[in-house]
Amino acid sequence: MDDLKKKYDDAVRERSDAFMKTVTISILEEGAEEYEELLKNAGELHLSDEYQEKKKKIIASLEKSDRKRLWKNRWKAAGKIAAVIALCLVTVCTVLTVSVDAFRYKVFEFLKIDHGEYLELVPIDSDYIREDERALFPDDWEGSFYPTSLPKGFALIETFDGGAIKKLTFGDGEDHFLNLTVSPAGETKTGVNNEDVKASEVEINGVKGDAWEDKDTCLIVWINYEHQFSLYSSTLTLDEMLKIAESVKYLKIK
């Protein structure tokens, strides 16, 4: 019952408002007619200097408020666009930093973050390295990246400590060589003579890398564990090189 009464009351009010609106519109039309009459005699009026001055001030003040409002709206719009762009950039950079080692390295370098704090390589005990091979490593090398799967006949013949760059050379005793060079990612650059070279993208344990082959040589470069690896040989095929690359582990030396 209360609902019905409320509906009735609302309907009455709505009709009453509609009538008032009709009256208002009629009054406005009446006002417009009166305006027409007044217009006939209005041209003779002279406006005082005081009036003109005050008019100028009012108009200037209103225009100033308009300009302020316009600039405020423009800044708001620009701010929104900048915020969206910044959000997109942050999202993309975050995803890249998490998923791409080289990018993460560059970010850390830019922010002057010590990579060592974030990467701790723990060397694995292993029998892959023979005692005579261990003797070839410098005394201060606790661990080293080492391929645990080598072609038959290949053994470590030389190590090189260039500070940040560490190089292991393997040979089979018949002038066939294999070099593994390791350096912190981003600190070294590898130059490739790409004349008559077949370049391809490869994958080493889920990490993307690049390979270059010509009739005599094969080079694979990839980044993992925040290190850049270069595996080079003058005798092995790409498939053989990939197998070796996938077997690289960080082993205990001393």
Add this chain to the structure above:
Amino acid sequence: MFFFVFTDDKSESKYCKMYALHERVMLRLAMNILQDQGLAEDVVQECFLSLLENEKLLKKLGDPDSPATRGYLVMMVKSKAINLYHKIKKQKDVINDDENLLYRIEDANSNTEKILANAEMLMEARQYLNLLDPMEINIMILKYYAGFQNTEIAAILKIDSNLVGVKLHRAKKKLATEIERNRKQKEAAGHG
């Protein structure tokens, strides 16, 4: 010798345009009521400031030279000029009659609303104008034409928001009373 003055419409602001279109008419109307150009100019400036500061009202009225804008300006000038006239003559200011703030605002059960809900536009607009004072007309325009709420109307006219409700109620009461009187007259004429 002829001097040609070129004006660039695009560079003339909407405010200058509004003034140029209406100031003389508004001044003529204010002077008819106040009989003093200085006071009339003050009223005209007040009306322009009140209108031009309100973007929403300007948008609602539409074109600066529309019939709605002209009608509204006429009513606004009348309202302010008559108010000022009463103040100057030191008469009781019927616009700000504090006693009437004790009026209760109507509800839909009152006869006023029902009479208005069933009313037809049987009177000329001029007769409605005669019933209502300029402030009531001004408030009606802002409420029923421009669609403002009572608090917004109070801010535009710089009056108490309770007064807006009181004036609306009074306007409705006046119209309902006149409509009922006409209806009874017709019934009596019919029976007679």
